[in-house]
Amino acid sequence: MGDEDWEAEIIKPHVSSYVPVVEKDRFSSGANGDTHNRTPVSTTDMDDGPSRRDHFMRSGFGSGRSLGNRDAGESNKRETTSTGGGFGVGKGFGNRGFSHNKFDEGDSSGFWRESNNDCEDFQTRKRGFSKRGGYQDGNDAESSGPSRRGGRGGFRGCRAGFGLASPNNENNEDEGVQRRGGFFGSRRSALSATGNGDTYPSRSGSGSGRDSWKAEAEGGESGDTQGPKVTYIPPPPPEDEDSIFAHYQTGINFDKYDTILVEVSGHEPPPAILTFEEANLCQTLNNNIAKAGYTKLTPVQKYSIPIILAGRDLMACAQTGSGKTAAFLLPILAHLMREGVTASRFKELQEPECIIVAPTRELINQIYLEARKFSFGTCVRAVVMYGGTQLGHSIRQIVQGCNILCATPGRLMDIIGKEKIGLKQIKYLVLDEADRMLDMGFGPEMKKLISCPGMPSKEQRQTLMFSATFPEEIQRLAGEFLKSTYLFVAVGQVGGACRDVQQTVVQIGQYSKREKLVEILRNTGDERTMVFVETKKKADFIATFLCQEKISTTSIHGDREQREREQALGDFRCGKCPVLVATSVAARGLDIENVQHVINFDLPSTIDEYVHRIGRTGRCGNTGRAISFFDPESDNHLAQPLVKVLTDAQQDVPAWLEEIAFSTYTPGFSGSTRGNMFASVDTRKNYQGKSTLNTAGFSTSQTPTPVDDESWD
Ligand SMILES: Nc1ncnc2c1ncn2[C@@H]1O[C@H](COP(=O)(O)OP(=O)(O)OP(=O)(O)O)[C@@H](O)[C@H]1O
Numbered sequence: 001m002g003d004e005d006w007e008a009e010i011i012k013p014h015v016s017s018y019v020p021v022v023e024k025d026r027f028s029s030g031a032n033g034d035t036h037n038r039t040p041v042s043t044t045d046m047d048d049g050p051s052r053r054d055h056f057m058r059s060g061f062g063s064g065r066s067l068g069n070r071d072a073g074e075s076n077k078r079e080t081t082s083t084g085g086g087f088g089v090g091k092g093f094g095n096r097g098f099s100h101n102k103f104d105e106g107d108s109s110g111f112w113r114e115s116n117n118d119c120e121d122f123q124t125r126k127r128g129f130s131k132r133g134g135y136q137d138g139n140d141a142e143s144s145g146p147s148r149r150g151g152r153g154g155f156r157g158c159r160a161g162f163g164l165a166s167p168n169n170e171n172n173e174d175e176g177v178q179r180r181g182g183f184f185g186s187r188r189s190a191l192s193a194t195g196n197g198d199t200y201p202s203r204s205g206s207g208s209g210r211d212s213w214k215a216e217a218e219g220g221e222s223g224d225t226q227g228p229k230v231t232y233i234p235p236p237p238p239e240d241e242d243s244i245f246a247h248y249q250t251g252i253n254f255d256k257y258d259t260i261l262v263e264v265s266g267h268e269p270p271p272a273i274l275t276f277e278e279a280n281l282c283q284t285l286n287n288n289i290a291k292a293g294y295t296k297l298t299p300v301q302k303y304s305i306p307i308i309l310a311g312r313d314l315m316a317c318a319q320t321g322s323g324k325t326a327a328f329l330l331p332i333l334a335h336l337m338r339e340g341v342t343a344s345r346f347k348e349l350q351e352p353e354c355i356i357v358a359p360t361r362e363l364i365n366q367i368y369l370e371a372r373k374f375s376f377g378t379c380v381r382a383v384v385m386y387g388g389t390q391l392g393h394s395i396r397q398i399v400q401g402c403n404i405l406c407a408t409p410g411r412l413m414d415i416i417g418k419e420k421i422g423l424k425q426i427k428y429l430v431l432d433e434a435d436r437m438l439d440m441g442f443g444p445e446m447k448k449l450i451s452c453p454g455m456p457s458k459e460q461r462q463t464l465m466f467s468a469t470f471p472e473e474i475q476r477l478a479g480e481f482l483k484s485t486y487l488f489v490a491v492g493q494v495g496g497a498c499r500d501v502q503q504t505v506v507q508i509g510q511y512s513k514r515e516k517l518v519e520i521l522r523n524t525g526d527e528r529t530m531v532f533v534e535t536k537k538k539a540d541f542i543a544t545f546l547c548q549e550k551i552s553t554t555s556i557h558g559d560r561e562q563r564e565r566e567q568a569l570g571d572f573r574c575g576k577c578p579v580l581v582a583t584s585v586a587a588r589g590l591d592i593e594n595v596q597h598v599i600n601f602d603l604p605s606t607i608d609e610y611v612h613r614i615g616r617t618g619r620c621g622n623t624g625r626a627i628s629f630f631d632p633e634s635d636n637h638l639a640q641p642l643v644k645v646l647t648d649a650q651q652d653v654p655a656w657l658e659e660i661a662f663s664t665y666t667p668g669f670s671g672s673t674r675g676n677m678f679a680s681v682d683t684r685k686n687y688q689g690k691s692t693l694n695t696a697g698f699s700t701s702q703t704p705t706p707v708d709d710e711s712w713d
Contacts, residue, residue, distance in 0.1 A: 229390075230387075230388060230389060230390055230391070230562075231390055232388060232389050232390060232561065232562050232563045233389060233390050233393045234365075234389055234393075234562070234563075234566060237369060237372070241291075241376070244369075244372065244373050244376055245288075245291040245292055245293075245373060245376075247292055247293045248593040248594070248620070248622075249293070249622075250293075250620050250621045250622070251500065251618075251619075251620060251621035251622030251623060252621060252622075252623070253499075253500045253621040253622070253623065254296070254298075254620060254621025255296075255621070256621070257298055257299050257322065257621065258299075260299050260319075260491055260492045261492060262299050262302075262303055262489065262490065262491050262492075263488075263489070263490040264303060264487060264488070264489050264490075265487070265488045265490075266312075266485065266486060266487035266488055267485055267487075269303075269307060269312075269487050270306040270307055270309075270310045270312070271306065272302040272303045272306060273297065273302055273305060273306050274297070274302060275296075275297065276289055276294070276295075276296075276297060279305050279306070279309065279330070279331070279334070281330065281334045282334065282337050282338070284337070284376075284377050284378050285330065285333060285334060285337065285374065285378070287377070288373060288374050288375075288376050288377070289330070289374070291376075292326075292373055292374070294326065297323075298318075298322050298323035298327070298620075299318065299322065299491045299492075300316055300318035300322055300323055300324050300327045300489065300491045301323050301326060301327045301330070303316070303489045303491070304316050304324075304327035304328065304331070304464075304489060305327060305330055305331045306331075307487050307489070308327075308328060308331035308332065308335075308462070308464060309331045309334065309335070311462060312462070312485070312486065312487050313458075313462055313463050313464065313482040313483045313485065313486035313487070314464045314465070314482075314486060314487050314488075314489065315434075315464075315465045315466075315470065315475065315478060315482060315486055315487075315488045315489070316328075316464070316465070316466050316467075316488075316489040316491075317466075317467060317468065317469070317470045317488075317489065317490045317491065317494045317495075318466075318468060318489070318490075318491035318492070319468055319491060319492050319496065319497070319498045319499075319615070320468045320497075320498050320611065320612060320614075320615020320616075320618075320619065321498060321500075321591070321615055321618060321619025321620050321622075322491065322498075322619075322620070323620065324432070324466045324467075324468075325366075325367055325370045325432070325591075326370065326374070327466070328356075328430050328432075328464050328466060329367075329370055329371055329374050330374060332354055332404070332428050332430070333371075333374055333375055333378070333380060335427070335428075336353055336354070336380050336403060336404075337378055337379075337380065341353055341379065341380055341403055342379040343379045343380065343381045343401050343403065345401055346399055346400055346401065347399060347401075348399060348420070349419060349420065349421070349422050350398050350399060350401065350402040350405075350420065350421055350422070351421070351422040351423070351424055351425040352383075352402045352403055352404060352405040352421065352425065352426065353403050353404070353425050353426065353427045353428065354403065354404040354405065354426070354427065354428040354429075354430070355404075355405045355407065355412070355423075355426060355428070355429050355430070356371070356404065356405070356406045356407070356430040356432060357407055357408070357409055357412060357429075357430065357431050357432070357437065357446070357449075358406070358408065358431075358432040358433055358437075358589065359408065359409070359433050359436045359437045359440060359442070359588065360408070360433075360585055360586075360588060360589070361386040361387060361388055361408055361562065361565070362556075362565065362566075362569055362585075362586065362589075362590055363432070363433065363588060363589035363590060364384060364386050364406050364407060364408050365384055365386065365406075366589065366590065366591060367384075367406050367432060367589075368382055368383075368384030368406040371404050371406060375404070380403045380404060381400075381401045381402060381403050381404070382402075382403065382404040382405075382406060383397045383398055383400075383401075383402040383404070383405055383406065384397070384406040384407070385397060385398065385405070385406075385407050385408075385411045385412070385415060386407065386408040386411050386562075387408055387410050387411045387562075388561065388562030388565070389562055391411075391414060394411060394414075394415060395415065395418070395420050398415065398420050398421065399420065402421075405421065409437065409442050409445050409446070409449075410445075412449070413445060413448070413449070416449075416452060422454055423452055423453075423454040423455040423456070424454045424456070426455060426456055426461050427456075427461055427462060428461065428462050428463075428464065429449075429450070429461055429462070429463045429464070429481075430463075430464045430465075430466070431446065431463070431464070431465045431466070431478075431481070432466050432467070432589065433466070433467050433588045433589055434465035434466065434467050434470075434474070434478055435467045435469050435470050435471060435474040435478075435608070436467065436588055436612075438474050438477055438478065439471075439474065443477055446481065447480070450481060458481060458482065458483055459483060463481050463482050463483070463486075465478055465481070465482070468495070468608075468611060468612060468615060469494070469495040469608035469611055469612065470494055470495070471495070471608065475488075493648050495607070495608055495611060495645075496611070496645065496648045496649060497610075497611045497614055497615070497645050497646075497648070497649045498614070498615055498618045498619075498649070499618075499649045499650060500618035500619075500621065500622065500623050500624065501598075501614050501615070501617055501618035501623075501624045501625065501626050501649070502618075502623070502624070502625045502626070502651070503614065503625075503626045503628070503645075503646055503649065503651045504625070504626065504627045504628070504652075505627075505628045505630050505642065505646070505654055505657055506627060506628065506629055506630065507630050507631075507632065507654070507656055507657070508629045508630065508631060509631060509633070510631050510633060510634075513601055513629050513631075514542070514545060516629065517531065517542070517546075517599065517601060517629075518546070518549050518551070520597075520599060520627060521546065521549075521551050521579060522551075524596070524597055526575070526578050527578065527594075527596040527597060528572065528575065528578050528579075528580075528592070528594050528595045528596055528597070529578065529579050529580070529595070529596065529597035529598070529599060530572075530579075530580050530581075530582055530586065530595055530597070530598050530599070530613075530616050530617075531546075531579060531580070531581045531582070531598075531599045531601050532581075532582055532583070532584065532586075532587065532598065532599070532600050532601060532602065532604070532613050533581060533582070533583060533601045533602045534583070534584075534602035534603075534604065534605075535583065535602075536557040536558055536559045536583055538601075538602070539555045539556070539557040539581045539582060539583050540555055540557070540581075542555075542581045542601060543555035543581040546579060546581070551579055552576070552577045552578055552579060553577055553579040553580070553581060554567075554568040554571050554572060554577040554579070554580055554581070555568060555580065555581040555582065556568045556569060556572075556580060556581075556582045556583075556585060556586050557582060557583040557585055558583065558585050565585075568580065569586075569590075569592075572592065573592055573593070575594075581601075584604060584609055584612075584613070586616070587604070587609055587612045587613040587616070588612050589612075590616055591619060592616065595616050595617045595619075595624065596617060596624055596625060597617060597624065597625050597626070597627070598613055598614045598616050598617050598624065598625070598626040598627075599626070599627050599628075599629075600613060600614075600626070600627070600628035600629060601629055602629070602631075603628055603629070603630060603631075603634075603635045603638055607638060607641035607642065607644075607645060610628070610638070610641075610642070610645065611645060613626075614626035614628075628642075630642075630657065632660060636660055636664050637664070639657055639660040639661035639664055640661045640664065640665065642657060642661070643657060643658060643661045
């Protein structure tokens with residue numbers, strides 16, 4: 001099936017995953033005339049009568065056979081070898097072109113490799129699928145358009161079994177290989193072509209792919225040869241002041257932030273400020289800060305704001321949910337206003353003063369909403385654009401004027417390639433979740449960005465990097481983006497978990513997880529809970545399973561269309577679906593009120609991902625709970641770093657976990673499967689002076705100390 005079939009596929013409703021299958025009869029015309037606007041699954045939807053059940057039955061899902069197969073969706077091998085219909089292998093895909101042998105042998109060709117990293121780039125991987133090079137030659141089902149792979153699998157499976165016919169049946173095994181694989185993007189080595197939603201080259205560490213990002217962009221989303229046109233136009237956010245400034249309350253532990261140690265390293269850092277007044281921001285900004293409910297600075301804000309105001313480059317690492325977004329937005333806005341930046345007018349080529357990049361669409365949208373909030377009533381205009389939405393829509397937003405451009409990397413490259421954005425005026429470049437972007441293999445793309453024609457050199461712009469985790473390797477790479485004089489701010493333990501999250505680790509076998517999950521969710525009632533799983537397919541599977549159990553659930557992952565992702569998030573935010581099953585696409589940055597629980601149904605492959613995932617709860621001084629299922633069959637590599645994270649966060653460490661950590665002890669272990677994630681200090685060796693202070697501003701030490709925390713033992 002060629003690209004034209006992709007087109008055909010998107011003009012008729014299709015099912016991109018089997019969660020939406022249950023919604024199939026609910027397709028409605030979207031606001032934008034999109035013909036496949038679907039409502040994510042929820043129990044309420046699923047409970048509404050026999051017809052829905054019929055649908056399940058018809059689709060093969062929910063038959064005793066399907067559901068009775070506890071292995072389905074949980075055991076890769078079993079799925080791929082089962083031909084029993086129902087869940088295991090839908091007729092649509094399961095046997096028609098898949099070489100079981102390949103799966104069983106853990107084929108590492110990269111086809112159908114589903115990564116947990118389905119952030120912004122999921123289209124790219126799908127693109128990779130279409131170039132499957134020899135995989136299942138001649139099978140029309142198998143060679144169908146890549147991005148619709150899951151969809152077709154689901155859709156066809158729906159007719160003839162159920163959509164677990166996803167070709168990703170082998171994924172878990174491949175992921176097992178991948179997750180232990182290389183570092184910068186090496187996990188993606190097989191996925192090299194561009195995608196329709198986010199066009200950029202391979203994430204492969206080598207930067208393979210095409211030579212020019214511009215070529216990528218031109219052959220990208222708008223390049224009709226590359227895939228289906230994305231028609232989704234996200235609904236505009238509410239414009240009324242109440243909505244713009246809607247916020248949740250800080251929690252009981254907000255004041256405890258003052259006791260967290262902060263380490264600043266680098267030459268001559270400006271002193272921290274203790275209050276918003278000391279920042280000397282303009283009146284409009286102060287008003288907006290007040291309307292946002294901010295009365296007191298968080299530690300990362302106390303340090304970062306004066307550093308950014310002083311024009312310094314910054315790498316800042318602070319625990320999840322501790323206000324990093326405002327820490328960079330406020331001083332940037334203050335500068336822009338001080339410099340008299342006025343809203344740019346309609347122009348074909350816009351030249352923003354600031355670019356903010358983040359790895360996921362939902363996160364960049366959230367940052368945009370914060371930028372819009374703090375720039376309210378000013379002349380500064382923020383614009384957001386991200387993959388999975390209509391490119392023309394992004395362009396229309398931009399040409400109206402753009403001072404602060406919030407973008408995901410792929411879309412940013414597209415727009416620059418289309419010469420809608422000039423870089424000459426850039427004064428601030430912000431990389432949020434910088435480690436994630438670099439880890440995902442965006443390093444080459446980011447390097448291309450900073451060497452784009454017109455982009456001021458690092459000496460002439462201010463570059464800011466933020467995250468809750470900064471492995472050493474990433475720090476070293478990140479140094480290329482920053483002036484050598486950059487300051488490094490570490491609030492608390494770099495890579496450490498937020499102490500406001502009560503962490504529990506449960507030892508459990510793969511096949512008992514679902515039962516346990518239901519048990520937990522029955523006890524949590526309507527409390528908002530995020531359930532993380534490792535693969536997109538499993539996200540759908542678990543969401544559907546929970547719906548069957550009458551637990552209102554929706555799901556978010558990289559194979560869902562952007563419309564569905566946003567709908568899912570909306571339903572979760574408003575409480576319509578209090579359970580959100582997610583892959584790591586939702587692990588970073590998402591700030592959702594009242595998430596009381598995070599459940600790691602599957603532990604992530606790395607400890608820093610764990611830290612980010614559990615950081616979706618316990619934000620801004622609120623408390624939360626995280627329960628993680630630890631399967632000794634697959635998670636032993638996490639035992640050591642997990643023990644460290646738990647210990648550092650003053651949590652109970654189960655004896656069995658300590659034992660596993662001990663038995664898998666690696667001399668020189670530094671807390672990460674990928675390197676020294678617990679680099680509690682700036683990894684530069686040449687800085688002089690490091691101050692360790694508590695956030696009330698009192699110095700506890702002014703002398704440099706050696707790297708003291710690289711080893712957990
Ligand atoms: N000084 C403050 N006073 C009150 N609320 C604040 C303050 N700073 C930030 N917040 C709120 O705290 C929440 C978390 O902030 P934010 O999303 O910026 O955290 P983060 O550190 O970026 O987290 P993550 O590491 O998960 O991305 C947001 O709702 C934000 O509006």
